[in-house]
Amino acid sequence: MQTVDLSTTELRELNAGLYAQMEAVTETDWEVLNPRGHHAVAVGINAPLNVDVHGSVGYYCAGMHQVGTVTVHGSAGPGVAENMMSGKVVIKGDASQYAGATGRGGLLVVEGNASSRCGISMKGINIVVRGNVGHMSAFMAQSGNLVVLGDAGDALGDSIYEAGLFVRGAVKSLGADCIAKEMRDEHVTLLQGLLDEAGIRDVSPTEFTRYGSARTLYHFNIDNAAAY
Amino acid sequence: MCGIVGLFIKDKTLESELGSMLSDMLITMTDRGPDSAGFAVYGAPGEMKITVQSTDPEADFADLAGDIRSACDVSCEVMLKDTHAVLQMTSDKADAVRTALREMGDSIRIMSAGEAIEIYKEVGLPGEVSERFELSQMSGSHAIGHTRMATESAVTTMGAHPFSTGADQCLVHNGSLSNHNNLRRELVRKGIHFETENDTEVAAAYLSNCLAQGMNLGAALESGIEDMDGFYTFVVGTKNGFGVLRDPIACKPAVLAETDQYVAFGSEYRALVNLPGIEDAKVWEPEPATVYFWER
Structure with a gap:
């Protein structure tokens, strides 16, 4: 176990130490103490490491995450796991706005609430939020899945492409071109898999409603010309 | 930002x-x-406080209490802090002091006024x-x-x-x-x-x-x-x-x-x-x- 205390060690030293593991893994388990809201903690990890961050982090924690697992035992600021590629990121507390934005793969789990724009422009990432998500979540979401065990705020899935949205609680409002869809067997199987992967065993996939694209914005409709 | x-x-x-x-x-x-x-x-909260800032504190604050007294016949307590000064007076005299301050020229600006508030701000x-x-x-x-x-x-x-x-x-x-x-x-x-x-x-x-x-x-x-x-x-x-x-x-x-x-x-x-x-x-x-x- 490698322990890095950010009250005595520079952030760059931590991230450089994590990148050094890309050459040859000498230490798989890392513990980060006193993050004190620092930005860019444990970004771009590309080695099979387990990084446990004890405390709350600021902007862009675990951004561009590639391989391994980052667990934040606290809350995360804006843009956690932004553009994550693969691997796993777990936030034990709450996540601020645009969690998992533009993510291309991997699994982001938020055990508390995520605020606005969760999964905005997601492109393949799977996001599981145990609490609620804020307004404009999954805006222009292209692929991947957003699973919300609580409620969703205004304009869920506005201008959505082919991402799948599963919400267990209430949706305050749906965004443009986002509609409720039938939950078929393949969706139940998919959702069960995501819940399993997120370590959530106390809810059933049948409790969720699926939302997705009505596909009416895919092609320009001349009747809408006056709207622009 | x-x-x-x-x-x-x-x-x-x-x-x-x-x-x-x-x-x-x-x-x-x-x-x-x-x-x-x-x-x-x-x-x-206490008496009325007016906080002012000056672009030329050396000149403006040299005898601020005296300047105000001669302009409007009000006695203020003055506390100087760098480019700012806090003037204290009874609340019935606040308007007279404000007018006097405005007439003292553009280099003095009022930051705040009230019974509790003091505002300090600068570039830097x-x-x-x-x-x-x-x-x-x-x-x-x-x-x-x-x-x-x-x-x-x-x-x-x-x-x-x-x-x-x-x-x-x-x-x-x-x-x-x-x-x-x-x-x-x-x-x-x-x-x-x-x-x-x-x-x-x-x-x-x-x-x-x-x-x-x-x-x-x-x-x-x-x-x-x-x-x-x-x-x-x-x-x-x-x-x-x-x-x-x-x-x-x-x-x-x-x-x-x-x-x-x-x-x-x-x-x-x-x-x-x-x-x-x-x-x-x-x-x-x-x-x-x-x-x-x-x-x-």
Whole structure:
């Protein structure tokens, strides 16, 4: 176990130490103490490491995450796991706005609430939020899945492409071109898999409603010309 | 980008620490706003206080009490702090002193007036501003600080926050308003005077106008959601109140923390990490278009 205390060690030293593991893994388990809201903690990890961050982090924690697992035992600021590629990121507390934005793969789990724009422009990432998500979540979401065990705020899935949205609680409002869809067997199987992967065993996939694209914005409709 | 910090003390034993806690928070927000910084501190309400700033303090403050006495025959107590001076007088004399100050020329500007508030602001790094005005030595019931990265108007002392447009009122802002010119025209028509071209001053004057019509801070902020367009996280102070409001889109960051001892605001959690008992505080992100306010 490698322990890095950010009250005595520079952030760059931590991230450089994590990148050094890309050459040859000498230490798989890392513990980060006193993050004190620092930005860019444990970004771009590309080695099979387990990084446990004890405390709350600021902007862009675990951004561009590639391989391994980052667990934040606290809350995360804006843009956690932004553009994550693969691997796993777990936030034990709450996540601020645009969690998992533009993510291309991997699994982001938020055990508390995520605020606005969760999964905005997601492109393949799977996001599981145990609490609620804020307004404009999954805006222009292209692929991947957003699973919300609580409620969703205004304009869920506005201008959505082919991402799948599963919400267990209430949706305050749906965004443009986002509609409720039938939950078929393949969706139940998919959702069960995501819940399993997120370590959530106390809810059933049948409790969720699926939302997705009505596909009416895919092609320009001349009747809408006056709207622009 | 700008940085906002705020503290509203609930446990009176912490009042003597207000300035030192706020100073630490303000300096943490330096990289969000290195252009200029400012803060409003609410001390124990007493006689009327007018805080002024001068571009030429050596000349203007050489005998400020004497200048005011000869201009309007009012005796004020004067406390000098770098480019700022705090004048104390009985409240019935405040208008006469204001008029005298205005007639003393353009180099003296009124920062704030009220029974509790003092506002200090200058161009420069937050740490320098805090040190020049000895923020860490100040005590009081609540305080609001701002670090500015200018977007809507020039980097000047008058463009720094907080803005005060009414007795014991102040407002700081992270964001930019898009309908401030129109709103300013409407307020000017109601007889309100503006010192700058700054969008935040319009927001402050808008709220002052609501309060002048008898609304409480919460109602004034509710009304602001309807009338103000743009990006904003506002933190507002009154003599006995402390309020927070974010626009409905809520792009501008905000974190609130509350314990039995205080309510604290930071643009980022980083600003709050040194507060006593923060590990066990209730920490949350204020909801968009939702008014939060505390009064004592």
